[in-house]
Amino acid sequence: MTIRDIRPTIDSGSSSLLELRKFVAPEFVFGAGSRSLAGRYLKNFAVSRILLVTDPVVAACPWFEDVPDSLAAAGLTFHLFSAVSPNPRDHEVMTGAEAYAMAGCDALLAVGGGSVIDCAKGIGLVVSNRKPIGAFRGVDRVEQPMPPIVCVPTTGGTSADVSQFAIIREEAARTKFAIISKSVVPDASLVDPETLLTLDPFLTACTGIDALVHAIEAFVSNASSPFTELHALRAVRVLSGAVLESARQPLDIELRAQVMMGALDAGLAFSNASLGSVHALAHGLGGWLDLPHGECNALLLPHVVAYNYPAAEERYRVLADAMGLEVRGRTSTELGKLIVDELLRLRAAAGLSATLGSKGVRTADTRSIAHNAMQDPCNATNPRAPSQRDLEVILEEAL
Numbered sequence: 562m563t564i565r566d567i568r569p570t571i572d573s574g575s576s577s578l579l580e581l582r583k584f585v586a587p588e589f590v591f592g593a594g595s596r597s598l599a600g601r602y603l604k605n606f607a608v609s610r611i612l613l614v615t616d617p618v619v620a621a622c623p624w625f626e627d628v629p630d631s632l633a634a635a636g637l638t639f640h641l642f643s644a645v646s647p648n649p650r651d652h653e654v655m656t657g658a659e660a661y662a663m664a665g666c667d668a669l670l671a672v673g674g675g676s677v678i679d680c681a682k683g684i685g686l687v688v689s690n691r692k693p694i695g696a697f698r699g700v701d702r703v704e705q706p707m708p709p710i711v712c713v714p715t716t717g718g719t720s721a722d723v724s725q726f727a728i729i730r731e732e733a734a735r736t737k738f739a740i741i742s743k744s745v746v747p748d749a750s751l752v753d754p755e756t757l758l759t760l761d762p763f764l765t766a767c768t769g770i771d772a773l774v775h776a777i778e779a780f781v782s783n784a785s786s787p788f789t790e791l792h793a794l795r796a797v798r799v800l801s802g803a804v805l806e807s808a809r810q811p812l813d814i815e816l817r818a819q820v821m822m823g824a825l826d827a828g829l830a831f832s833n834a835s836l837g838s839v840h841a842l843a844h845g846l847g848g849w850l851d852l853p854h855g856e857c858n859a860l861l862l863p864h865v866v867a868y869n870y871p872a873a874e875e876r877y878r879v880l881a882d883a884m885g886l887e888v889r890g891r892t893s894t895e896l897g898k899l900i901v902d903e904l905l906r907l908r909a910a911a912g913l914s915a916t917l918g919s920k921g922v923r924t925a926d927t928r929s930i931a932h933n934a935m936q937d938p939c940n941a942t943n944p945r946a947p948s949q950r951d952l953e954v955i956l957e958e959a960l
């Protein structure tokens with residue numbers, strides 16, 4: 562066998578086994594009932610008092626009590642902090658940090674979706690570094706590591722429980738900012754498909770599409786590697802079918818487990834390959850209108866893929882094959898149309914095909930949203946480097 566034989570077979574334009582590649586992932590336990598290991602995992606960090614970060618909807622779920630019960634069984638006490646909204650605000654992070662200090666906590670446990678987990682990460686950064694949360698915006702701006710943090714994700718989508726990302730909404734400026742740092746990778750994630758059984762169909766669709774977008778953007782990212790491709794492609798194969806089925810059959814635990822595994826795979830991929838302009842625009846849009854993150858992605862995905870396609874045609878061909886589309890014999894133009902049509906079909910079937918206009922975006926808003934999106938680090942790994950005008954046009958097409 563020669564070196565040429567073991568080179569990656571997927572044409573990424575730059576993949577070589579000789580390039581330096583890093584892959585960061587926390588310890589995770591996947592499986593039904595893993596939420597009940599929270600106490601045992603936190604106990605390993607020699608801590609005693611936990612800030613349990615969640616939201617009121619999750620705290621009311623029938624399975625939730627197993628988590629505080631596990632803390633008690635491990636001899637740990639906790640203080641509950643549930644004042645977290647969707648698209649967590651900067652001031653919620655600061656309130657949570659005050660609660661952490663007042664209650665004398667020495668570790669964090671996040672039980673919830675991406676909003677709860679991102680808020681908990683923000684609390685950890687603030688209490689360790691004694692700075693306002695805005696000080697960490699951007700890439701690698703964290704000096705001191707967070708206190709120990711364990712996560713129990715309860716949506717099959719955001720993968721904040723394994724990622725190097727935290728997204729916070731700056732309410733006064735109507736923007737969301739990304740914090741990207743190895744320091745915000747949790748210490749452990751307990752990925753329990755049973756927590757999805759109480760997720761409503763709308764959020765199942767939103768978070769499932771978010772996960773699919775993570776996999777797609779990670780795969781076409783110009784920072785992808787053989788290590789991220791592996792996870793991205795498996796995520797696309799699993800999620801393309803399982804997300805919609807699981808929204809239709811919410812009590813099917815096998816389907817829920819597939820979505821949870823697909824979302825985890827997508828998270829491992831995007832945490833290490835980063836994302837692209839769907840997410841940059843979704844952060845701009847979500848900050849502007851306070852819409853669910855997954856819905857923002859769904860509204861933008863087909864338009865960004867149509868924009869990106871000429872710059873990464875071979876990558877999209879591999880993705881289309883993983884989605885189960887018939888790619889053989891298609892011309893370049895036919896394939897591009899096939900992929901965009903399939904994404905339009907998927908989001909319509911998920912009930913996420915509204916226009917930006919119907920959500921309240923006006924033509925006059927596109928400039929501000931595009932301006933905010935241009936500041937987002939996710940653009941840096943998009944396969945086609947967008948100008949602000951490019952982003953404005955994408956938004957106008959989605960109106």
Ligand SMILES: [Fe+2]
Nearest residue numbers: 719771775854
């Ligand atoms: Fe996302």
